[in-house]
Amino acid sequence: MKLKQLFIATGALAAALFANTAMANEGHGPALKHAEVNVTDQEQIRRGLTVFSDVCMGCHSATYVTYKDLMDYPEIGLTREQVDELRGDHALTEGMRTGLSPEDGEASYGKTPPDLSLIVAARRGGANYVYSILTGFEHDPAGKIPDGSFNEFFPGNRIAMPDPLAWLDHDEADTAQLEQDAQDVSAFLAFIADPHQNERRAIGCWVMGFLLLLTLVLWRLKVEVWKDVKH
Amino acid sequence: MLNTIMKTKLFGWVDRRTGAEAIIKSQLTEYPAPKNLNYMWNFGSLALLVLVLQIVTGIFLAMYYKPSAAFTYGAYTVAFDSVERIMRDVNFGWLIRYMHAVGASAFFVVVYMHIGRGLYYGSYKEPRELLWIIGVVILLIMQGSAFFGYLLPWGQMSFWGATVITELFGALPVIGEYLQQLLRGGFAVGDPTLNRFFSLHYLFPLLLAAIVGGHIHALHVVHSNNPEGIDLTKPEEKIMFHPYYTVKDAFGVAVFLLGYCYFVFFNPQAWGYFIEVDNYVPANNLSTPAHIAPVWYLTPWYTILRSFESKLLGVIMMGASLAILFALPFLDRSKVRSARYRPVFKQMVYLFFVTVIVLGYCGHSAPTPTLKLVGQIATTYYFAFFLLLLVVPKFEKTKPEPEGI
Amino acid sequence: MTEKANESRRNFLYLAAGGLGGVAAGAAAVPFIGSMFPAADTMAASKTEYDVSTVAEGQLVVIQWQGKPVFVTNRTPELLKQLDGHDEMLKDPNSEAIEGVSAPWMTAENRKYRSIKPEYLIVVASCTHLGCIPGYKPSAGRAEWGDSVPENWPGGWHCPCHGSLYDLSARVINGSPAPHNLHVMPYEYTSDTSVVIG
Numbered sequence: 021m022k023l024k025q026l027f028i029a030t031g032a033l034a035a036a037l038f039a040n041t042a043m044a045n046e047g048h049g050p051a052l053k054h055a056e057v058n059v060t061d062q063e064q065i066r067r068g069l070t071v072f073s074d075v076c077m078g079c080h081s082a083t084y085v086t087y088k089d090l091m092d093y094p095e096i097g098l099t100r101e102q103v104d105e106l107r108g109d110h111a112l113t114e115g116m117r118t119g120l121s122p123e124d125g126e127a128s129y130g131k132t133p134p135d136l137s138l139i140v141a142a143r144r145g146g147a148n149y150v151y152s153i154l155t156g157f158e159h160d161p162a163g164k165i166p167d168g169s170f171n172e173f174f175p176g177n178r179i180a181m182p183d184p185l186a187w188l189d190h191d192e193a194d195t196a197q198l199e200q201d202a203q204d205v206s207a208f209l210a211f212i213a214d215p216h217q218n219e220r221r222a223i224g225c226w227v228m229g230f231l232l233l234l235t236l237v238l239w240r241l242k243v244e245v246w247k248d249v250k251h
Numbered sequence: 252m253l254n255t256i257m258k259t260k261l262f263g264w265v266d267r268r269t270g271a272e273a274i275i276k277s278q279l280t281e282y283p284a285p286k287n288l289n290y291m292w293n294f295g296s297l298a299l300l301v302l303v304l305q306i307v308t309g310i311f312l313a314m315y316y317k318p319s320a321a322f323t324y325g326a327y328t329v330a331f332d333s334v335e336r337i338m339r340d341v342n343f344g345w346l347i348r349y350m351h352a353v354g355a356s357a358f359f360v361v362v363y364m365h366i367g368r369g370l371y372y373g374s375y376k377e378p379r380e381l382l383w384i385i386g387v388v389i390l391l392i393m394q395g396s397a398f399f400g401y402l403l404p405w406g407q408m409s410f411w412g413a414t415v416i417t418e419l420f421g422a423l424p425v426i427g428e429y430l431q432q433l434l435r436g437g438f439a440v441g442d443p444t445l446n447r448f449f450s451l452h453y454l455f456p457l458l459l460a461a462i463v464g465g466h467i468h469a470l471h472v473v474h475s476n477n478p479e480g481i482d483l484t485k486p487e488e489k490i491m492f493h494p495y496y497t498v499k500d501a502f503g504v505a506v507f508l509l510g511y512c513y514f515v516f517f518n519p520q521a522w523g524y525f526i527e528v529d530n531y532v533p534a535n536n537l538s539t540p541a542h543i544a545p546v547w548y549l550t551p552w553y554t555i556l557r558s559f560e561s562k563l564l565g566v567i568m569m570g571a572s573l574a575i576l577f578a579l580p581f582l583d584r585s586k587v588r589s590a591r592y593r594p595v596f597k598q599m600v601y602l603f604f605v606t607v608i609v610l611g612y613c614g615h616s617a618p619t620p621t622l623k624l625v626g627q628i629a630t631t632y633y634f635a636f637f638l639l640l641l642v643v644p645k646f647e648k649t650k651p652e653p654e655g656i
Numbered sequence: 657m658t659e660k661a662n663e664s665r666r667n668f669l670y671l672a673a674g675g676l677g678g679v680a681a682g683a684a685a686v687p688f689i690g691s692m693f694p695a696a697d698t699m700a701a702s703k704t705e706y707d708v709s710t711v712a713e714g715q716l717v718v719i720q721w722q723g724k725p726v727f728v729t730n731r732t733p734e735l736l737k738q739l740d741g742h743d744e745m746l747k748d749p750n751s752e753a754i755e756g757v758s759a760p761w762m763t764a765e766n767r768k769y770r771s772i773k774p775e776y777l778i779v780v781a782s783c784t785h786l787g788c789i790p791g792y793k794p795s796a797g798r799a800e801w802g803d804s805v806p807e808n809w810p811g812g813w814h815c816p817c818h819g820s821l822y823d824l825s826a827r828v829i830n831g832s833p834a835p836h837n838l839h840v841m842p843y844e845y846t847s848d849t850s851v852v853i854g
Contacts, residue, residue: 023601030605083324084335088700113700115324122325135325137335142531144523175541213531216338216345223346224516230683231512234676235505241669242502245494247662249286252670311688315695340696343687501673 049173055151057207060218065095068208071201073106073116075184076136079125083115084137085212093215131180140206140213147210149173154202157183253280253493278471283489284496285477287656291372292475293503294365300504301358302463306456308351315341318449320405320442326533330405330445349519355397356525357511359548362393371600373588374476380580382469387576389462394549396455399448402440406530407540413440413448415543419569422562439536480589481652488656542617550614551607554626555633557618568630575637582637585644592650595643603636703854705846708776716792718781721841721853725781725789731824736775738796738811738824739768745808746827753836762840770825770840778843778853779826785834788817794824806831813838 058064069090072082087107090098103112110117115137122132143149152173160170160177167188171179185198211217256262257272266272276282315337319329337344366386369375375383402413417440421431436443483489490496520526524547529540545553555572559565575582583596590597606629613626694702704721711717711730719726743749750767761772771777781789790813793801797809805814805821812823821829826838843853 023598023605027601027604030608081325083327084339086697086700089339092696113697117324132325135327138531141520142528144528214338214345220345220349220516224512227512227516228509230676230680231505231509234673234680235502235509237669237672237676238498238502238505241666241673242498244662244666244669245498249490249495251286252674307688311691314692336695336697340698342690342693342695344691344695346687347691501677 049175052145052148052173053152053155055147055203055206057147057151057203057210059095059207059211061207062095062097064204064207065211066098067200068204068206068211069096069098071205072136072208075201076205077116077118079118079120079129079133079181081115081117081135082137082212083117083135085116086113087116088112089215093211095211095215095218129180129182133181136209138213140210147206150209151202151206153179153181154185154205155187155199157188159188279493279497280491282471282492283486284475284492285483285656286488286490286495287477287479288475288496289478290503291364291368291478293500294361294368296500297361297503297507298358298365299463300507301354301361302456302459305351305354305358306460308347308354309453309456311347312337312351313453315344316403316449318403318446320445320534326535328405328533330403331533334404346515349515352526353511353514353519353521355400356521356546356548357507357514358393359397361507362390363548366390367604370603371590371597372476372478373480373583373585373590375580376583376585376588377580378473379470379476382466382473383580384577385462385466385469387573389459389466390576391573392455392459392462396452396459397546397548399452399455401546402445402448403452404530405445405534406527407532407534407538408527408530408543410440410534410536411539411543412545413444416545417444419556419562419566422566424563441536476588477656478589479591479653479656480587481655483656485655544615547611547615550612551610553614554610555630557614557623558627558630572630572633575634579637579640583640583644585640585647585649587649587652589652592652593647594650595647596640599636599639599643602632606632606636703852706851706853707849708773708851709849711776714794716794718789721780726841726853727777727779727781727792727826727838729777729792729824731775731777735794735811735824736769742808742810742823745810745829746823747830747832747835748837749827751827751837751840754839759840759842768825770827770837772843772845776851777825778851779838779840781838783815783817783820783834784828784836784838785815785818785820785832788815790815790820790822790838 087103087110090096090103090106091100098106107114118133120128120133125132140146140150145152153171156171156173157168158170158172159167165178168182169178169180171177185201187198187202190198214220253275257266257275262271315333317329317333321329323329323332334348337348339345341347369383369386398413398416402409417431417434420434421427423430432438434444435441436447477483514521514525520528527546529542532540544550552569552572556565556569559568585593585596587593590600609625609629610633613622613629616622702722704719704726706719706728708728708730711728713730713732714735715730717728719728751762751770762770766772766774769777770779783790793805793809793814794811795801796811798805798807801809801814806829809821810823812821812829813826814821815832815834818833820832820834822832822834822838823829828834828837841853843851846852
């Protein structure tokens with residue numbers, strides 16, 4: 021029996037280890053800050069869209085989000101007029117693209133600014149990671165990396181993106197606003213990485229409820245049918 | 252209800268032209284099965300369910316997926332775009348995609364449990380050796396299919412995983428270089444690779460469907476093993492598959508669906524185990540991600556590969572670790588089947604399960620010296636398990652098996 | 657516990673399981689069949705915007721809508737006069753066969769124009785016989801077109817595939833294999849010159 025218990029214990033330990041490494045920063049750098057993100061909050065997502073279009077789109081695209089999507093997704097639900105203001109000459113069915121060409125981006129910053137449509141899914145820590153990066157510009161304690169390039173949470177600490185929200189050396193009075201901007205844009209990005217997530221969870225509740233009922237019925241049916249058998 | 256259907260005129264018409272009644276009787280209503288099967292025997296029907304799920308979801312995904320590595324905007328490609336189109340624009344595309352991704356992992360969970368049952372209860376022993384061998388073939392085709400499928404989204408993990416694995420084939424002497432070019436359709440993983448992997452990914456599950464048919468046929472000839480491992484000779488020890496095991500399998504399906512749907516609807520990425528974080532980054536052939544690991548269900552074999560200094564030896568031993576599964580029925584000559592009555596074998600089998608989990612953990616993690624050593628120890632036991640079975644029956648004092656159940 | 661009670665409980669459970677299973681199967685079919693309907697981006701392309709002021713007087717332009725060809729004609733006052741006096745030649749002079757119900761702007765007055773603004777005709781350029789794009793032959797009579805058009809040709813379109821004829825409001829002429837006038841699709845003016853089709 022001892023080895024069976026060892027087997028069960030190993031299974032449980034492995035599960036816990038797998039889960040733990042996934043949730044912490046996997047031993048890569050300091051623990052991430054926590055962002056208050058609610059992908060069902062239309063107001064937060066809209067504020068995030070404003071930050072995105074005012075600040076981020078200077079260098080970054082979100083090519084999988086079309087201007088028409090900004091009207092069609094209920095979590096954003098802009099009016100035709102609001103979208104017309106945002107899109108300028110671009111067609112409704114075009115994705116949100118920056119005017120900065122990849123060549124110019126690489127020339128100015130050393131790396132092409134990546135498209136942000138999936139960034140929350142593409143980084144360990146998701147929205148918390150994005151929020152931590154935006155509010156992670158500090159002075160390098162070792163004094164090696166210049167101001168504006170040192171980021172506490174970026175792997176290797178040297179980040180090519182210059183401080184977009186001017187976090188470094190900001191006034192105390194502005195902290196709350198900057199933190200909110202960073203959280204709001206993280207919420208927007210968390211939403212667009214998986215725009216059907218709210219619908220998915222809603223349907224999921226019904227499916228799980230139905231399956232619980234089905235499992236119950238089939239369990240009782242099995243017990244009933246097996247009464248015939250001496251087992 | 253089945254009886255009612257079988258009494259109708261329509262059924263009679265079909266039966267006269269197909270022999271349907273005889274088939275239903277011989278495979279379901281008059282097909283005897285041991286009455287003492289436990290829930291570990293549910294995993295076969297679950298595996299069939301997941302195969303059907305994968306084929307159906309795969310066919311609908313293939314209506315929109317495009318296997319092309321041509322660039323569209325920035326780092327994005329036609330293939331990557333088509334997956335995002337499925338996720339965003341296709342009606343319920345997100346659901347079908349998540350079902351397929353979660354289903355791939357679910358398939359391996361179910362099949363590993365099914366194999367574990369076979370190992371513990373001696374279901375690979377006479378007269379079920381061929382049944383076991385067909386099963387190992389199924390496992391290999393599943394692994395191939397999963398490997399081909401993983402390239403299709405053309406993310407960073409897709410690309411680099413395919414690069415590493417096709418690189419392995421290059422290690423073989425003489426034919427290695429040509430084999431690698433044959434697989435890749437070029438000198439590096441690229442558009443030709445993607446296109447042919449799509450074709451093969453479509454083909455393999457259909458091959459699987461045929462081979463699973465053979466697996467079930469082989470089973471129905473020799474009939475199921477049971478937890479006691481003994482041959483059942485008395486009729487009262489058996490019950491008809493329908494309705495007893497159809498109803499028990501249906502209950503098992505419902506429980507399975509609870510777990511499966513939890514992941515599909517609430518946690519499809521499964522913390523990066525079902526859909527890896529790096530695969531949301533489009534493939535870049537000039538930049539390798541910091542941490543490459545295969546998907547969790549292939550990690551044990553990855554550890555075995557990495558346990559050896561020589562690349563060629565690693566490839567050979569990885570192949571050997573799969574090949575040795577074929578030999579199992581002929582290595583273990585004990586007349587006693589079930590671990591319930593084999594105290595030494597029982598400990599060995601549990602240790603084997605622990606070993607596979609440890610191999611998996613090592614394969615998933617970054618290769619530190621400690622983990623490498625742990626992996627090597629685990630690899631050693633993996634092979635030792637099979638080789639020891641050659642001698643264990645000689646000295647193992649098996650417990651007396653019961654006469655009946 | 658009597659045999660009867662077991663029997664009825666068993667039957668109830670079979671029925672419940674079967675019923676729930678049927679519901680599950682039906683619900684499971686929904687996303688798969690649903691996925692085969694046009695995706696959101698295909699639907700977004702289902703409307704086309706066009707600026708009619710780019711069409712010169714007397715000119716015919718062919719644009720695309722939902723992958724189909726669409727004629728936009730700017731009819732001069734002379735061409736508009738050619739719409740009168742040949743109703744007996746037409747299969748469906750009042751466009752009753754199809755559009756009667758669907759076009760709320762089709763008043764008794766502008767039935768012969770078959771357009772919201774008389775000068776701009778917007779119709780699907782697909783012959784209602786078997787789908788070819790008809791050729792534009794606006795001037796009346798045979799002076800320009802010779803024998804290819806009948807003697808009392810009022811001007812309009814002539815389909816090269818099987819010879820169907822339409823007048824300048826794309827109304828089908830008797831004797832043509834085509835059964836209906838060229839279709840008028842839903843459209844509206846969002847400004848004086850801007851049209852949204854679809």
